[in-house]
Amino acid sequence: MTYAVRYYTKTGNTKRLAEAIAKELGVEALPISEPVNEAVDYLFLGNSYYAFNIDPEVRAFVSSLDKEKVGKIVNFGSAAMLNSTYKKVKAVADTVGIAMDDKEFHCKGEFKGIHKGRPNENDIKNAIQFAKQYK
């Protein structure tokens, strides 16, 4: 199996999850400013909610993906209140014809003192467990 890991972060939470997942998969966690140039079975995409939506940069990144290169997108991330960005990401992935894996990883993310320290050590451990399934 081949993998790429990309993330978008505003306050560092998604980056921490991305780095743990990437380490488990033996690849580098890169920001979405780095295009996916190689063909991969799975693109792990870390993203989050900001004002009830995914960031426009994430939408632009997904829109720019080449369906010949990306087998499936695996969604992961954290948020303070909302549960999952899956549907938002899928709506864009559908426009470029790239499938989303059914599974995703989500945990709470610290925001303005709520869920302090999340993702915490346990969240990171769970993210690593999640990544192991794809090996």
Ligand SMILES: Cc1cc2nc3c(=O)[nH]c(=O)nc-3n(C[C@H](O)[C@H](O)[C@H](O)COP(=O)(O)O)c2cc1C
């Ligand atoms: C500007 C801003 C807006 C946010 N809006 C939401 C929101 O609408 N719903 C939610 O559940 N979390 C919201 N959050 C919380 C983030 O989703 C949460 O802190 C997440 O862990 C941030 O990931 P990051 O550090 O990788 O950017 C917001 C955070 C920021 C910084």
